[in-house]
Amino acid sequence: MKDLWPILTSYRSPQLVHKMVHAIETLVQEKIEIMQVCGTHTWSYRRHGLDSLLPSHLSLLAGPGCPVCVTDQEDIDWVINLAQERQNTLVTFGDIMRVPGSTTSLAELRSRGTDIQIALSPLKALDIALSQPSRRVILVALGFETTVPAIAATLQSAHRLGLGNLSVALLLKQLLPALRHLFNSTRPDGLLCPGHVATITGKDAFAFLPKELDIPAAIAGFEPVDILMGLAELARQISAGAPQIANTYPRAVSDQGNLTAQSLVRSTFAPAPTRWRGLGTLDGTGYRLIGRWQRFAVTAPTDALTSLGTSQCLCHLVILGKAQPEACLHFGTECTPTRPLGPCMVSEEGTCAAHYYFPLLKPMGRTEA
Amino acid sequence: MCLAVPARVDTIKGDKALVTAFGCQEVVDIRLLASIDVGDFILIHMGFALEKISADDALFIIQAWQGLMEDGGEGQ
Numbered sequence: 001m002k003d004l005w006p007i008l009t010s011y012r013s014p015q016l017v018h019k020m021v022h023a024i025e026t027l028v029q030e031k032i033e034i035m036q037v038c039g040t041h042t043w044s045y046r047r048h049g050l051d052s053l054l055p056s057h058l059s060l061l062a063g064p065g066c067p068v069c070v071t072d073q074e075d076i077d078w079v080i081n082l083a084q085e086r087q088n089t090l091v092t093f094g095d096i097m098r099v100p101g102s103t104t105s106l107a108e109l110r111s112r113g114t115d116i117q118i119a120l121s122p123l124k125a126l127d128i129a130l131s132q133p134s135r136r137v138i139l140v141a142l143g144f145e146t147t148v149p150a151i152a153a154t155l156q157s158a159h160r161l162g163l164g165n166l167s168v169a170l171l172l173k174q175l176l177p178a179l180r181h182l183f184n185s186t187r188p189d190g191l192l193c194p195g196h197v198a199t200i201t202g203k204d205a206f207a208f209l210p211k212e213l214d215i216p217a218a219i220a221g222f223e224p225v226d227i228l229m230g231l232a233e234l235a236r237q238i239s240a241g242a243p244q245i246a247n248t249y250p251r252a253v254s255d256q257g258n259l260t261a262q263s264l265v266r267s268t269f270a271p272a273p274t275r276w277r278g279l280g281t282l283d284g285t286g287y288r289l290i291g292r293w294q295r296f297a298v299t300a301p302t303d304a305l306t307s308l309g310t311s312q313c314l315c316h317l318v319i320l321g322k323a324q325p326e327a328c329l330h331f332g333t334e335c336t337p338t339r340p341l342g343p344c345m346v347s348e349e350g351t352c353a354a355h356y357y358f359p360l361l362k363p364m365g366r367t368e369a
Numbered sequence: 370m371c372l373a374v375p376a377r378v379d380t381i382k383g384d385k386a387l388v389t390a391f392g393c394q395e396v397v398d399i400r401l402l403a404s405i406d407v408g409d410f411i412l413i414h415m416g417f418a419l420e421k422i423s424a425d426d427a428l429f430i431i432q433a434w435q436g437l438m439e440d441g442g443e444g445q
Contacts, residue, residue, distance in 0.1 A: 002424035004375060004410040010431050019438035040372050067371075093415075121416025123398065146371040149401050150417045156400075196371040199412060199420045229434060251427035252373075252412055258420055261401045349372075 011223035012048075020228040021053045027235035031057040034234055035186075035321050037175060038194035039066035039349020040222050046358035048224045058231070061188060061321035064276065066349040067143045067173060068095045069319050069342075072275035075171055076343075077101045078300050079140055080109065082169060089115045089132060091125040092140035099343045122154040129158070129166040138298055142171045146196045148287065149261035152268040155289075155296055167298045170287060173274055176205055178285045183213055186321060190216040190234035192227070195249040202257025203247045210243035221249040268293050275300075277343075278316030315342035318351050325352040332356060373414040375422055378407050386411075386418065 010016070036042065042062045045051055051060050064070045080101040083090040090106070097107040097118065110116040115135070117128055125139040141151045151172065158166045175197055193206050198219045209217040216237035220230025229248040237243055247253050274286025289297045312330065317323035325331050325344065335341040337353050344352035376390035376397070386399045390413060399405050399418045410422040 002428060004377070004422060004424045004427060007424055007427045007431065008375065010435075011427075016431075016435060016438060020434070023438065038371055065371075123416050144371060146373070146414055146419070149419075150415045153398065153400050153417065194371060196373045196412070196414065196419065199373070225431065225434070229430070248430065250430060251423045252420055254420075258401060260403045261419070264401070 008223065011221075011225040013225065017050075017053070017224050017228060020225065020232055024058065024228065024232050024235050025055045027232065027239050028055055028058050029239070031059070032189040032235070032238055033059045033061055034190045034192055034231060035061045035063045035188035036192035036194075037063040037065035037179065038192075038197070039069070039347065039351070039354075040196070041065065041192060041194065041220070041227060042351050042354045043349060043358075044222045044224070045227050046354040049358070049361055050224060050227060052361040054231070058235070062318070062351040062354075063186075063188075063321050064178065064182065064279070064319045065175075065194060066319065066344070066347050066351070067147070067171075068099060068347040069315060069344045069350050070173065070276050070278070071096070071099075071142065071171055071343065072277050073102070075275060075300055077103075079169060079171075080104060080106060082138055082298065083109055083114050083116050085136075087136045089117060089128060089135045089137045090140060091117045091119050091122075091128055091137060093120075093142060094118045095347045095349070096140065096142060096343075098340060098346045100340065122150055123157070125154065125166060126157055126161065126163065129163050130161065133165055136165055136167065138167050138169050140169045140171065144173055144175045144194075144197055145200050146194075148172050148265050148269065149200060149258070152264045155268060155293055156264070158296065159292070166296065168289070168296045169298045169300070170289070171274075171300070172269075172287045173276070174271065174285045174287070176201065176208075177271075178276065178279070178282055179209070180213070181279060181282045181285070182320065183215065188215070188321070189238050190218070192230045192234065193217050193219040193245075195219055195221045195226070195253060198247075198249070198253045198257065200258050200261050203245060203253055203255050205257065206245045210245055214243050216243040218246040219249050219253050221252065267291075278320050313342035313344075315344040315352070318344050325355040328352070371414070373412040373419055376411055376413050378405060378409045378411060381405065381407060388413065388418075 129137040218230040218233040269287040271284040272288035314328040344350040376388035411418040
């Protein structure tokens with residue numbers, strides 16, 4: 001069996017990166033806009049300075065790829081309200097802690113003694129529920145297709161353990177059907193598809209992009225060379241005028257995806273409408289628990305208004321690729337990672353935070369000689 | 370939140386595997402994988418193994434691109 005580690009090192013080769021950037025420059029003769037819908041892609045290409053290397057006529061737009069950022073303000077407030085109910089222990093992933101609610105944040109509540117536990121895995125909620133049987137433990141389930149199987153498996157374990165004090169606040173979202181809605185109003189020249197969503201769904205689940213929407217698509221991994229492979233493939237498709245779904249991340253993505261995980265998800269959840277920041281309520285882009293799993297559900301109120309953003313924050317436009325973070329008057333001044341006005345500046349996958357931590361080394365693209 | 374990291378499987382016991390990622394050992398849940406063996410490389414996400422990683426595929430595609438770039442990089 002081959003050792004993976006030395007192979008992965010070559011995916012950060014500066015020599016290969018520069019050759020691939022040159023190849024992309026050769027392929028891209030006209031202005032093109034490539035959207036990506038994965039916060040990890042955003043952070044990777046900013047961290048590695050890729051968008052400083054790429055030609056100026058290739059624009060990278062960050063779409064709704066950060067689960068925390070696309071969570072509607074009403075749902076943030078709902079979770080904050082749940083935390084404030086005295087009998088509840090809230091278990092949540094760290095990203096959402098500092099997202100400002102209408103009156104406070106989970107981080108502020110925790111600093112004042114509210115029982116909020118940060119978890120790296122949803123399985124931690126099981127340990128907490130077992131060790132504190134008198135508490136109502138609520139797991140905040142947040143994420144895209146990548147995370148949904150982990151939530152389903154956690155509920156499976158909760159059922160086996162006979163836990164009666166564990167519930168789940170469902171904020172899970174389906175990115176793929178949301179893309180259909182998004183591309184009704186926005187039409188990039190190509191889409192860099194999220195590698196770890198595709199690990200679960202498989203390459204074939206993205207085939208509707210070229211087949212039905214005529215959008216070139218490439219599934220990409222997260223090392224610098226991975227991302228450039230995806231961009232080069234998109235540039236090739238755009239240049240040839242032949243949209244396809246390409247898989248440039250075959251070490252982790254198969255045509256059909258993880259069938260075991262898909263089966264578990266289907267037996268636990270059914271599609272449901274859900275609210276998205278900036279997009280409103282979209283049919284079939286959320287999840288609801290079915291069958292015996294329904295007893296775990298804490299469902300968000302459905303009568304709340306969906307917030308389309310406030311005048312203070314452009315996050316609702318940034319997550320749709322309609323504004324760059326630097327276009328916001330508050331970027332880097334009133335809004336910073338330590339004092340964020342919106343979720344895009346909070347999350348480890350937020351576009352504003354990525355732009356704040358990793359500013360362009362020089363104006364987008366190379367300076368022509 | 371879709372971040373996943375590669376790891377090597379060291380031991381397996383029931384639904385759990387001890388894995389090494391970036392020099393650190395961690396116990397992960399392997400229920401989402403239909404099959405897994407000691408020595409396999411896997412992707413870990415939120416305490417779960419999401420998928421096996423194919424070192425052969427990783428090597429094949431990087432070598433293909435290296436070869437392509439050495440040939441001029443325009444014949445894709």
